[in-house]
Amino acid sequence: MYAITGITGQVGGALANALLEKNVAVRAVVRDADKGRAWAARGCDMALARMDDAASLAEAFRGAEGVFILPPPEFDPAPGFPEARAVIDAVKSALEAARPAKVVCLSTIGAQAEQSNLLTQRTLMEEALGDLPMPVAFLRPAWFMENAAWDVASARDEGVIRSFLQPLDKPVPMIATADIGRVAAQMLMENWHGRRIVELEGPQRVTPNDIADTFARILGRPLRAEAVPRETWGALFRSQGTRDPMPRIQMLDGFNEGWIEFEGDPAGIVKGDVGLEAVLRGLVGRA
Numbered sequence: 001m002y003a004i005t006g007i008t009g010q011v012g013g014a015l016a017n018a019l020l021e022k023n024v025a026v027r028a029v030v031r032d033a034d035k036g037r038a039w040a041a042r043g044c045d046m047a048l049a050r051m052d053d054a055a056s057l058a059e060a061f062r063g064a065e066g067v068f069i070l071p072p073p074e075f076d077p078a079p080g081f082p083e084a085r086a087v088i089d090a091v092k093s094a095l096e097a098a099r100p101a102k103v104v105c106l107s108t109i110g111a112q113a114e115q116s117n118l119l120t121q122r123t124l125m126e127e128a129l130g131d132l133p134m135p136v137a138f139l140r141p142a143w144f145m146e147n148a149a150w151d152v153a154s155a156r157d158e159g160v161i162r163s164f165l166q167p168l169d170k171p172v173p174m175i176a177t178a179d180i181g182r183v184a185a186q187m188l189m190e191n192w193h194g195r196r197i198v199e200l201e202g203p204q205r206v207t208p209n210d211i212a213d214t215f216a217r218i219l220g221r222p223l224r225a226e227a228v229p230r231e232t233w234g235a236l237f238r239s240q241g242t243r244d245p246m247p248r249i250q251m252l253d254g255f256n257e258g259w260i261e262f263e264g265d266p267a268g269i270v271k272g273d274v275g276l277e278a279v280l281r282g283l284v285g286r287a
Contacts, residue, residue: 006068011177028047054093068184100134136195138197144176146177165208173202197264201271201272233249
């Protein structure tokens with residue numbers, strides 16, 4: 001049996017689906033019982049736990065052959081990332097107490113970067129969980145293709161997508177959440193020793209112009225990508241309610257300047273199967 005945190009999200013849900021398709025027992029670790037009912041109806045065991053509560057997490061992980069850790073993202077962290085540190089401390093204590101046979105953690109491309117940015121939350125997790133007494137694997141996916149959900153309305157209504165990824169013709173490693181879940185399921189069912197890193201991207205790298213062209217094909221209308229001037233980012237993010245826009249700005253700088261990248265040999269990067277057009281068609285359909 002595998003205990004899955006974050007099962008109500010896109011990645012955790014895709015992972016659980018992949019395991020259930022193989023008739024593997026799944027325990028849905030959820031904060032809210034109502035959100036877990038759909039998974040219980042599909043035959044999953046259900047455990048209630050908060051990601052910052054070591055005791056409830058330990059109980060949820062106890063008896064599991066493997067555990068998937070999906071830390072909740074904090075898009076507007078306080079200085080020093082206290083929110084992430086609280087989750088990391090609780091998860092580590094719970095895993096040390098429950099002692100599952102193996103652990104897979106969702107990390108990120110660029111987790112090795114020394115420059116502080118929004119993704120540093122995953123760097124801290126890797127540092128803390130890397131010395132656990134059981135085998136631990138960190139799955140480092142690329143930029144999520146599903147982030148283009150923010151562009152659907154402007155693509156449909158205005159014929160433009162506004163991009164923070166720049167320049168507009170720069171290929172960026174991207175991945176579909178369905179592929180992340182599928183690869184995470186494969187990893188949970190594998191055996192390894194010690195600390196392991198798996199880096200994952202889609203079939204090909206994607207430029208903002210590619211996203212605009214693909215939306216144009218799907219929507220049947222002319223479309224262009226437009227770069228959002230960097231000097232406007234801080235005021236824009238604050239107007240959207242962000243207290244401190246710098247971690248997000250630094251993350252975007254990392255992608256644009258190239259220091260948020262994969263760490264390993266390019267030949268060893270795992271490639272997903274799902275292409276950009278399939279993801280964007282799904283986003284448009286749901287919108």
